[in-house]
Structure formats: C-alpha cells, structure tokens
Amino acid sequence: EAKRSGRDSYAFFTAKAAALMQERLAIEKELRVALSEQTLNLLYQPLFSLRDGTIVGAEALVRWRHPTMGDIPPGKFIGIAEDAGLISELGQFVLERAVTETAALVRDSSDLRIAVNVSVLQLEDPTFANRIEACLARADFPLDRLEIEITESVAMRDSDVVQRQIVDLRRAGVHFSLDDFGTGYSNLSMLARLPVDTLKIDRSLVAGIHHSVEQQAIVRTILALSQSMGFASIVEGVEAAEERDFVIAAGADIAQGFFFSRPVSFDMLKGMQLTRALSRVTDRSENGVGR
Ligand code: C2E
Ligand code: MG
Ligand code: MG
Ligand code: MG
Numbered sequence: 001e002a003k004r005s006g007r008d009s010y011a012f013f014t015a016k017a018a019a020l021m022q023e024r025l026a027i028e029k030e031l032r033v034a035l036s037e038q039t040l041n042l043l044y045q046p047l048f049s050l051r052d053g054t055i056v057g058a059e060a061l062v063r064w065r066h067p068t069m070g071d072i073p074p075g076k077f078i079g080i081a082e083d084a085g086l087i088s089e090l091g092q093f094v095l096e097r098a099v100t101e102t103a104a105l106v107r108d109s110s111d112l113r114i115a116v117n118v119s120v121l122q123l124e125d126p127t128f129a130n131r132i133e134a135c136l137a138r139a140d141f142p143l144d145r146l147e148i149e150i151t152e153s154v155a156m157r158d159s160d161v162v163q164r165q166i167v168d169l170r171r172a173g174v175h176f177s178l179d180d181f182g183t184g185y186s187n188l189s190m191l192a193r194l195p196v197d198t199l200k201i202d203r204s205l206v207a208g209i210h211h212s213v214e215q216q217a218i219v220r221t222i223l224a225l226s227q228s229m230g231f232a233s234i235v236e237g238v239e240a241a242e243e244r245d246f247v248i249a250a251g252a253d254i255a256q257g258f259f260f261s262r263p264v265s266f267d268m269l270k271g272m273q274l275t276r277a278l279s280r281v282t283d284r285s286e287n288g289v290g291r
Pocket of ligand 2: 059116149179
C-alpha cells in the first residue's frame, strides 16, 4: 500500500514536472517568435520625489501579450530567456526601445531618468558597455539619464568582465542602482564595495510596514545606512497611503509603487510628466508632501 501511494505521488510529480517542462519549452519557442517579430512592449512605472511629488524618473518594464496565451508576466519568462540564451537579445530590445521612445522627453526635462533592468548574463558580454554607448548615441539619449538596475548577485559578481562593464559605463556617466535591496544575504561590509549609486529597497520590506514595528526598524535602518554611505534610495512597492506616510517620515527621497502609479504606456508617462499636478502624492496627502 505504502509502495503504491509512493509510486502514485512519483507519477504525480513527474506529470507535473513534465507539464512544467512543456510550458517552459512553449514559452521559449514563442519568445523567439516574439523577439524576431518585435511584438514585446514596454510600460513605464514613474518614480516620484517624496519632497515635491514630481516625477523624477521611470522604470521600463517589459510586457508580453501573446496572441493565444494572453499576458505572460516577466517573472515567468525572464528566467527562461536567461536559460535559453535569449536574454541579451531581449535586453537589447528593451534598451533600444526605451531610449528611442523616451529620448525627446528626457532631453526636454531637466531631471527625468529612465531605468532599465539588466541581467548578469548581459554584463558577462564584454561588448555590452560599448553597445549601450552606441545605442544611446544613435538615439541622442544623454548617458547620465540612464539608470541600470542590477541585483546584489550581479553587483558582487566575482567576474572581471562584469566589473569592467560596470566601471566603464559609470565612468561614461551611466547610473547604477541595486534592485530588490534587502532580499539578498550579503554581509553589510559588501555595501562599501557596491558599484552603484542608488539602493532600491524591495517591496517585501514595505508591504504592510505600518503594521510591523520590525519592518519599520529595518527600513529606517536601511535608509539611515544608505544615506550615511552616500547612496540615494528608492522605496519600491508603496501601495497604501499609510506606507507612503511611513517612508516619508523615515527619510526616503523617492518612491515607486501602485499607490502613486501602476506601470503605464509611454504616452501616459508623457502626459503625467507634462501635467505634474496629477501626482497622487499631492492629492492624497493631508499635510502636503515634504519634510
Ligand atoms: P523589478 O525590477 O523589481 O520591478 C518592479 C516590479 O514590481 C514590477 O513587476 C512592477 O510592476 C511591480 N510593482 C511596482 N510597484 C508595485 C506595487 O506597489 N505593488 C506590487 N505588488 N508590485 C509592484 P513586473 O513588471 O512584473 O516585473 C517583475 C520583475 O521582472 C522585475 O522586478 C524585474 O526583475 C523583471 N523584469 C521586468 N522587465 C525586465 C526587463 O526588461 N529585463 C529584465 N532583465 N528583467 C525585467
Ligand atoms: Mg527593477
Ligand atoms: Mg525592483
Ligand atoms: Mg523587485
């Protein structure tokens, strides 16, 4: 009996694994099509200054609407793109689309920055930095208005190629930020060696922060540490007015999250940027924003 149920759960496991494998293969195959037909799209999630409610930047986020499978979230296909050797092509598409689409808007505004997410595999390519610089030059996009988001594992990657790409780009004026900060396992001494300008505090630390004194202590400490080490900080995933109020009181400068705005089309971003007054920062705050 025990043997039999063991075999059943094994059969169940393999069926599930096979289904997963099949889905991955389908996604990989369809992703190749989407890349060659350039049917992926970008949305932009605005970043808001907590001092005055203005939009100071936007993060480009890739979107894939498949004709029959519907919307496939990046969380589902980025990892597959990495495994299938497609991430450089995908990353190049995202970068090119983002800078060509936003170049004029960026040039017309004094402080707007565009952030793109970059995978470690892209940085392992020794031609990455040169290709980025060429791409920005073609689009007439100023180097110092690009923000590259990397993760802790990338920043600490013990790879000469990766480190050199980062150093070259930073020297050229490109900004780097550390995404999902607070979710990794590095010791704090790594902070001194991080090749980034900005820490983006992960939304898991912010969700429900007004209910948790522990989270409050963590975020306050990270913000203080970040400031004393000379990093700028961005708080991700602010969904509620109470969360916004807390991060303002804790000294955060910039925030991003559904409370302020979901990711939007480029046209909407442009509209929001032009009519700065629309920011929900000012709408929702009783005492006005600022410290
Ligand atoms: P990320 O870089 O940390 O991007 C932020 C993610 O959090 C986005 O999800 C965004 O829609 C979501 N988000 C923003 N504010 C809130 C909020 O208030 N509440 C909640 N629940 N979520 C919020 P998205 O677009 O699904 O992207 C997921 C991840 O996929 C990104 O996390 C990033 O790691 C990756 N990704 C997205 N686009 C690209 C890309 O072009 N290239 C690469 N390599 N990775 C990408
Ligand atoms: Mg990001
Ligand atoms: Mg993030
Ligand atoms: Mg994240």
